[in-house]
Structures are given as C-alpha cells and as structure tokens.
Amino acid sequence: MDEPPVLELRGITKEFPGVLANDHVDFDLRRGEVHALLGENGAGKSTLMSILYGLYTPDSGEILMNGKPVAIRSPKNAIELGIGMVHQHFMLIPVMTVTENIVLANEPVYAAVLLDESAAEKRVAEVARTFNFAVDPHARIQDITVGQQQRVEIMKALYCNADVVILDEPTAVLTPQEAAELFEILRTLKREGISIIFITHKLNEVLEIADRITVLRRGKKVETIPRIGATEAGLARAMVGREVLLRVDKKPAQPGEPLLEIEDLSVHDDRGLEAVRGVTFDVRAAEIVGIAGVDGNGQSELIDALTGLRKAAGGKISVGGQDLTHASARQALDAGMGHIPEDRQRRGLVLDFNLAENLALHDYGKEPFSRFGWMNPRRWLRWASGLLSEFDVRGGGPATRGGSLSGGNQQKVVVAREVSRDPSVLVAAQPTRGLDVGAIEFVHRRLVEQRDAGKAVLLVSLELEEIMSLSDRILVLYEGRIVAEFTPEVSEEEVGIAMLGGGRKEDAAA
C-alpha cells in the first residue's frame, strides 16, 4: 500500500499533574477503514482523541495528515483539516432545529449577514441523501430520539466535509436496535471513503465493526491488530493486562423462600400514563431474577416503585412479608432493600460529597455512624477506607470527591455501599452500564456472591448478554407487562423475540 495513511499520530505524549495520560502513543488510520481504539476507562483513549481534535496540546509527538505534518491547536483547526468528532455527550443545542445545529459556525449566508435557511436545508438534505440518513431537518433536537441525535452529530461532521470521523463511545447511549442502525451507517460511510476512529470498551462491538484494533492500557499502546484473528478473550487480556473471565462462573441456584413479592403492580410514568401494567412476580432467596426488555418498556418505573421513589398506582409490593407498597425510599431501605440505581452519577452518588460521606449516605443517622444524634465523620473515614480496599476502589481514598473517580470506580463505591448494608433484596438496575470489562467482571462477581449468600437479587438490564449470563430466571418486560418467563437455558433469539412483543403469554398475539 503506497498511499500514506490519512492520519498518523507519532509518539504522542501528554502528562497531566500526576498522570501520564499518553505515553509515546503511535496510531495510524487508513482511508475507508474503521479503526477501533480499545481500552479501559482511564486508559488514555479520550485524551488521545482530544489531542487529535485540538482540545489539548501534546507535550511531545507529531500529527501527520496524508503524510504531511500538521499542527492542530483548536477544534477549528481540526475541522478545517477534515476531522469531525462525535462526542459521547452530544454537542447539540436542544432548543434548535436539526438544520440549525448542523450548519452552526458554517452557515450559508446571503447579503453578507442574513442566514440563508433554504440553502442550509438543501445542503443538509444533500448530506442526508448521500449517506442515507432519515432525519427531519425541521425537527428540534429535544423532540427526536437519542439515536437520531447521534445521526445529527455525524451529519455535523459530514457537513464540514470531514473525511476522518471520531466516534467517542457512540453506543453507550443507544439501545441495541439503535446500535445496529449506527453500524449500518458506519458501513455506508466506509463505502464513501470516510475513515472512522471508533472509541469503545465493548469487545463485541469491536469485533463486529472494526477493521483494525488498537489497544491502549494505562496511557501506552499495547498492540495494533487486524480484526481477523482477534478474539474477545485476547482483546480483554490486552486491555486489562491479565486474564479476564468473560463468562460468569456460578453454581446452579438453590432458591429458598420468596423474599420480594410483587402482585398486580401498576405504576404511572411522569406524564401520568400507565407504564407498568399489572405485573406479578417474586424473587426468592438465593436467586437472581433478570428482567430483560428494550429500553422504555416500564423498567425505570418498576424499579422506582420497588425502591419507594415513585408511588405505585395499584397492586402490592412486599419484602420478606412486610408490605412496602406505599413505603418511602427510607422505609424500603430499612426493610432490607438494597438499590444499585440506573444512573450512578445522578442517583447513585452525590458527586460533590467525598467517598466516606457517599458510603454513609443511607445510615449516617444510625449507630455507629452517629451517636446520640451527633454524626461521627471520623468513624466514617476509618470504616470507608476498609470498605474501599475491600471493594478495590482505585483513584482515591475516603476523602476524595465522588465526582473525581472514573465511572467504574464510582460504580464500585455504589456497590460497596449497597452490599455492605447486608440487604435481603438487592435491586440492580443496569449495574454495568458504561463500565469496562474489568469492572463488569467485578460487579458480576459481587452480584453472584450476594446470591450465594442467600439474598434475592433482581437484575434489570438492557444488555441481553448480561441477563442471560447472570440470571437464574429471566422475565421479559414488554409494554409494561411481563410477557414471558424463561430458564437460563433458553436461546438469546427466543428472548429477543419476546422482547419485541412476540412472547409466549396470551398478550403476545396482539
């Protein structure tokens, strides 16, 4: 291949106070390929891409485009050189239209200053047609789905004639269906000669879409390999630096008495519509029950009702025989409910509190955290440091602010708090969302441990694989109803069909 790579990074080094984020990293991108950048959280992927996009300046190293060295000092430079970036947290303005967001900073004008709306719409429509995107150019960003928003982000890059597109963890916010659509779009882009850098820590995605894979670990490049011949196990080892158990190792369940019982429960969503419609199930001691389903089928409302964060509209919830239907969150906790919430940053932790305070968040008012109504923060610190080492939380001590930890370590703190309270029922909502393989393995192991200790574990997840590998029983939630129940021996296809409404029970016919 004589053609120089579209983009080449040589010996990129970037040091932040106390951290060597990138240590002589080499990376190259060929025309029309998808090059995956794989690594755990904090491995230096985002730093490397921020350097490429002009958000950081490297301490040393050089960037070449089509064989010529270039200097990228700002995102504007990067855009001019044909580099577009799709950020993990979308850079879109919710109140503006799709067209306005796409043309922003490169607006077609007439009479020197006036916005040429029809030209803008025409060019946006042109991009949409070339790459086969279905997005309404007049819609406001706040009214379209997350998947569509991501397409707008990609169109923003294409509108500026980018031939290198960086996607930062693009599937983290997508449902499996939307992710499949995204991959289809990426294949179209490839055909049009656009080169793609795909940042992720999900191994199955890498194997599905990438042509070549570069693995980073603690700021250093481990290897660059072609997809052909790569295996999940091999990539995981390269990422983490040790053998990783991708399959959860567990003994068959020996369930006991039902601990969590739910009878004909219905719950309304924020708009007052019925989101959970008469659900009945139980979770027994020493059993993991997994609830599978496509996002938005009532999972969040169900969890909120169980944990006392939302009023039940009807039915009954009881934990160990105690009626918790109208309980507050506090009463639910005191009755032995543990809750690993869906969103660790908004619900799991108080980001501005330190880890000791976060760990004492439920029981601050009880012995031994308080005595005679006086809190005893020194005791918290001592107790917290024990817990943090037990749960292998890295990146900070008891006095570290919660918000400064990486996502994986934040989740470990949440798990540590919930598990250490010794709950009889543990509700885990998407416990591994956005985590890397090492942290996923950790969380999974802890959940199985809880089961083996005789707790009832309710796992709600959008990741079918996670449900399949952890659960002792699988329930499928579709449009607020449980439409199917499976044993773990079932095939993924069968569960997948039920998730789309083709279940076994009588509702399925509709």
Add this chain to the structure above:
Amino acid sequence: MNAVPAQPPWLPTTRQIAIGGIVLGLFAFWLTIPPVSARSPWWPVFAGLCAIAAGIWAVTRDVRRPGWGAIAAGLVGIALGLLSTRASVSNLDQVVVWSALLSSTLVWATPLTFAAIGGMFCERSGVVNIGLEGMMLAGAFFGALGADKFNSWEMGLVCAAIAGGGFALVHAVMAIHLRADQIVSGTAINFLALGVTGYFFIQIYGENGTPGNLPRIPDVNIGFLGSVFGHLSLMIWLSFVLLIVAHITLFKTAIGLRIRSVGEHPRAADTVGISVYGTRYAAVVLSGMLAALGGAYLSIGYLGSFSENMTAGRGFIALAAVIFGNWRPFGAFAAALLFGGSTALSFRLAQPWGNASVLFQALPYVLTLIAVAGVIGRSVPPAAAGRPYVKQ
C-alpha cells in the same frame, strides 16, 4: 385506554376559554373609562364575574395557570372598574386622553426598550446582566456630561455609549474570565455606577446641577405618523429601528445563531470553533452601550438634566421586561410598553387623585407578578444563562 374524549374542532379549548376570561377581566375595567365610560357599577361587575366564572371553569378542568389568571384578572377588573365608576366623568376625561397616554407611554417605554434589548443580547449569550441599572445611570450622567462639554447631543450619546460599554466591560471581565458570580458582579456594577456618577456630579456641577441649556436630543416628525403621535424624540424612532434590527440579528443572521448557541450550550459552540468568550464579551459590551443610550435618553432626551440616581430602578424593570418578553425583542418591547403605559397612567392619575395614585404605581408590578407566574405561558431562559464557561 388513554384516549382523550374527542372534541369537535370548532369548540374552544379550555385554555382558550381561560385566556378569554383574562381578556374579559381587562374588558371589565376598559368599559368604565373613556370613550365608553359606563357609569353603572353593574357593567364591570358583570364582565368581571363572567371572567371569574371562565377561570373557575378552566381551573376545575385542570388548566390551572390561565384559569387562575382569569380569576385574578376578573377581580382586578371589578376593583378598578368600581373605582373608576365612582370617579367623576370630568376626572376620567382628564386622565384618559388616549393620544397623550400613547405618546407618554412611548416616552416611558423607550429607555426600557433600549436597556431590555441590550439585556436580551447579554442573556442570550449566557451572561446575566443585573448591572443594566448601573449602566443606564452611567449613560444618563456621561451623556449629560458629554453633551455639556462638547456642546452637542451627538457627543453626549457617544460619551454615554463609551461609559456604558466601559462598565459592561468590567462586568464582562468579572463574569467571563474571572468567573465571578454574575449576580454579585452585576450588583457591584450598580453600586459602582451610583458612586462614580454621584461623585463626579457633585465634583463637576456641585449644588447647581446640570446647566439648563444642556443640548437636547431633538424631536423629529416623520410623515403621517407624526400626525398620530405628535412630535416624538429621535430616540423613540431609533428604538423602533433597534427593535427590528435586533430581531433580524438574533433570528435571521449567522451572528444571532452563534450568540444563541453560546447561551444555550457553550461547549457545543466551542467544539465547532465559535469563540465563546469573544461572543460573550461582545454581547455584554453591546448590552452596556444600549442600556447607556436608554439612560442618556432620560437625561438629555426627556428631562434635559441629570440628578443623582435618576434611573431609579428602571434597569431592573428592563431586566423584568427581558424575562417577561421571553428573551425576544418584540416580547421585551411589549413588556416595556406595558410598564411604560402603566407608568404614564399613574402619572396622569396623580392629577385628579393626588396621593392615592401612588397605589396605581403598583399596577405594572402586579401585572408582572401575574405574568411571570406563568399565566401566558412559561418563559424559558437560555440554558447556560448565568453559568460561567470553563474551556476544556
């Protein structure tokens, strides 16, 4: 299961009925003043009760905000209506002279319009400017000073704009680069302007005040409009031009799109190469200059003199107009007209009623309370207003 009962399209919605109730409440008052001048107290009571009934009907159907608004408008309409039916017709005729009221409304609205449009640009770029009051005051004083020293009103306006821009620049540095709390910084500007103008006023003019022959901004008469409004100050005509230019700039130009993007999501603007800091500096300084021109209109346009703290809270009212007007030029202008109109009315009421008219001066604020409480619809501020931007 969740189907809404079907409604024939020709029937008004509950919301429309509630808004009709609000209008009816205002109508109750209007009936009693010239030219209708209904003398029987039953007319306003009847209209007001209808308004209240419409409001109650809407509230019971869960259209709460407009419903309560209609009830409030009905009560206010009855109260004001009864008051004016008790007044003598001659008094009313003296107060309610529509053409005089209209031009007086424009006079009082103009300084507010300038400041409010300035404040709107500022907030649209993501910086809250509570210092409008101080910038107006600076404009009023330095406008008078410039007009006096250079003996020309044009130089007065230039000096006012420079002074207002200068104070705004201080606010911009504090709010943008130093990331100070924007409310605190703006309040500091207000006190600073009060002190600076007060000090120089005493130093330069002492006991005598500004000279009586201060050059004034001229009145102009434009074609047939002049025959409706009479002679109006140049600044009033300029405020109309400003209004249209501001609207076009904000919503029809690339510059406006960029300003709005910086105020909604500065990081998104930054990642596509728009200078967040540059845009915000420009918007804040512009707001200071416009506020100062509004202030200069008070000193060298309308009154022809300067006195200490002569803006007397108009900057804050302009800020309320920005919010009330939903961060839009025409909205802000309408709010400024409302405030200007009620000020004009309260001044005219002072003639027959004397001290009791002080009560009427509360009218604009009562209206603001009703409006800001969301009767007309929630106003949505720019998402990043008041939040300093930290570059990555």
